[in-house]
Amino acid sequence: MYMNSIIFDYILNSYGDQHMYWTLYVLNLIFGAISYKLGFARKLSLGKNIIVYILLAIGMMVVTVFSIFQLPITESLIITTIVLAIYRFRLHYQRDKKQENPN
Structure with missing residues (x-):
């Protein structure tokens, strides 16, 4: 089954397949971090945030493998x-x- x-x-098509994994990994990591921060992040200490x-x-390394198999992972992260x-x-x-109109 071919997913587009x-x-x-x-x-x-634009850059070839030479750095495909790392390009998709960086995109997935950026959009995954933004999605986490927007939707799920809580106030944590610095050490817990680093972890x-x-x-x-x-x-995201594991998730990027699914992107390599042409599943729409990156697109899903962008939409999220x-x-x-x-x-x-x-x-x-x-x-x-x-706050402007406290009724």
């Missing part, structure tokens, strides 16, 4: 990041509105 990954195809991001980096950013923006907007 737009980002995989773009990187392959979380190290484990995220290790986990966009949805969480919209959610956070609206939540912030509603909190500001509520």
Whole structure:
């Protein structure tokens, strides 16, 4: 079964397959970290934050393998990041509105 990954195809056509894994890994790591920060991060100490991001980096190595098999992992992370950013923006907007009009 062939899955079509737009980002995989773009990187392959534009830059070749020489650094495909590391390019997808960096993209997955960036969007995974942003998604974590927007949706799931809590206030943690510096040491715990470092551990979380190290484990995220290790986990993204495994997830990137699925991107190499042309599953739409990177695209899913991008969509997740966009949805969480919209959610956070609206939540912030509603909190500001509520503070302006305390009824």
